[in-house]
Amino acid sequence: MKIFSAIVSLATGNIPALIGGLVVDTLQATIRKVDWAVVIERLVSRVVVMGLRKLERMTTNQLVKDTVDNIIEQLNHSSNRLPQVKKQDEIIKKRVSRRRRDK
Incomplete structure (x- = not known):
């Protein structure tokens, strides 16, 4: 579902939302990996x-x-x-x- 929303955001020209979503996902993944x-x-x-x-x-x-x-x-x-x-x-x-x- 996230991939679909990313493609829609890219197609509609909503680049800041796409980058913001990527940053949030990256931070969440990093925090989960910390011991x-x-x-x-x-x-x-x-x-x-x-x-x-x-x-x-x-x-x-x-x-x-x-x-x-x-x-x-x-x-x-x-x-x-x-x-x-x-x-x-x-x-x-x-x-x-x-x-x-x-x-």
């Missing part, structure tokens, strides 16, 4: 690592750098199935060290 469990896992691991590193930098707490490294290492353990934690930690460390150099 949302992976996206959410990476978002949560990034937020947890960022929060731990922020707590580590604050002067009002007693959280030691070794403790943060230990927590991140435990999250990265293979039994927890969070393989991206170590990678996210390295990215965050680079950003923080870059900010400290700029100050």
Whole structure:
């Protein structure tokens, strides 16, 4: 049915409707293919690592750098199935060290 409506739109000169329909169909197909469990896992691991590193930098707490490294290492353990934690930690460390150099 979509093919028929596309041909009718093309024949009647309704090119913007045809292109808009193609864009909507493409976006819907792309969104359906995304593995949302992976996206959410990476978002949560990034937020947890960022929060731990922020707590580590604050002067009002007693959280030691070794403790943060230990927590991140435990999250990265293979039994927890969070393989991206170590990678996210390295990215965050680079950003923080870059900010400290700029100050």
